[in-house]
Amino acid sequence: MxxxxxxxxxxxxxxxxxxxxxxxxxxxxxxxxxxxxxxxxxxxxxxxxxxxxxxxxxxxxxxxxxxxxxxxxxxxxxxxxxxxxxxxxxxxxxxxxxxxxxxxxxxxxxxxxxxxxxxxxxxxxxxxxEGRALTTDLPTSAAAALEVALRDQVVSTETVLAHLDDMKFRLLDARSPDRFRGENETLDRVGGHIPGASNRFFRDNLDADGRFRPAAELRRDFLALLAGVEPEQVVMSCGSGVTACHNLLAMAIAGLPGARLYAGSWSEWCSDPVRPVAGGTP
Known part of the structure; x- marks a missing residue:
């Protein structure tokens, strides 16, 4: 299996x-x-x-x-x-x-x-x-060949910029609500978010024990955020393309595959002062 x-x-x-x-x-x-x-x-x-x-x-x-x-x-x-x-x-x-x-x-x-x-x-x-053990032993393995067949799952800054006013292009930001608003920004030079983005804090995918919430709950939450937009039209972002993957995993658990990643995310977006910023602080 x-x-x-x-x-x-x-x-x-x-x-x-x-x-x-x-x-x-x-x-x-x-x-x-x-x-x-x-x-x-x-x-x-x-x-x-x-x-x-x-x-x-x-x-x-x-x-x-x-x-x-x-x-x-x-x-x-x-x-x-x-x-x-x-x-x-x-x-x-x-x-x-x-x-x-x-x-x-x-x-x-x-x-x-x-x-x-x-x-x-x-x-x-x-x-x-669960009482399971850890070890300090270092593993070894015979090398293998991993074939690469890249999938079309990445969105560029240029694509995001070209679709800012497209209602069928849904951008979800995985950062905490305060950073999304442009507050308490300590990692990037500029605070705020990409205009038109919605906030889906990645930790909302987890329960109190740090496990992913049931698929039905995740599906309900994401369908509400998508508001009729197909998963294939959804792009995930965050600060640097890391926690956005958490939302992509949550959507897959929810049976909503097909969303893509804006890999550069906010840290790439805000590196050019010409790009628009919403809810931001310089």
Whole structure:
């Protein structure tokens, strides 16, 4: 059986020694980029490899392409292949932030054309709450070849700019409501949001235990936001293309696939002062 959205701790525990499965630790802290690697060294799920948001799941910044530009797809495929990921591999991603960073790997693999990827529901906290063990042992694997067949899931700044007044083009911003309004902006030079965007804070996808809410609830919420717009006309954004992937995962769980990612998101948009800003503060 293939898993393409979420997987439970119970299911993962049953497959920890399955040669057809690979687990990746995606822990990260935006304010402390080395925190994830340190946490991984202190203890991680058995067999899990570590992927760094900046070094592995993002490309080089130019000052105009946002804080977490997309990685080179062939380089990412090579990095995953070195950990034994092939087209037949079931990949599981986890973090300790409600899927905030794990969903980035989930989306990237689907972008590469690899749908056999899921996020550990409840993440590290859920794993530990069930009394499951961690290890400091470093995994090894024979290398594999991961074929790349890029899917058309990315939207450019130019496309967003050209559709600002298109009522059939729905832009959803995953940042917190205060940052969406232009308040308490500490990560980007300019506060505010892209004109016409609606706010869907990614943490609203989770329940009090840090697990994704039931599919029916997520479907109700997103259908209300879409207001008749088809999922294929929806574009997700956030600060830098990371938490937007959380909303994309939530829509997939809700049975509403097809939305795309504005990878540069707000950090790319606001890098050019000519582009319009709504609800913003300089």
């Amino acid at each position: 293939s898993h393409s959205t979420l997987v439970s701790s119970t299911v993962l525990a049953d497959h920890l020694h399955d040669p057809g499965w690979r687990v990746f630790d995606c822990r990260h802290q935006l304010a402390d980029p080395g925190a994830g690697a340190r946490a991984y060294a202190d203890g991680h799920l058995p067999g899990a490899f570590f992927l760094h948001l900046d070094a592995d799941l993002s490309g080089a910044m130019t000052g105009r392409n946002g804080r977490h530009p997309l990685p080179d797809p062939m380089q990412l495929a090579a990095r995953l292949g070195a950990a034994g990921v092939s087209r037949a591999t079931q990949v599981i991603a986890y973090d300790d932030s409600g899927g905030m960073f794990a969903s980035r790997l989930w989306w990237l693999l689907r972008w590469l054309g690899h749908p056999r990827v899921a996020v550990l529901d409840g993440g590290l906290a859920g794993w530990l709450a």
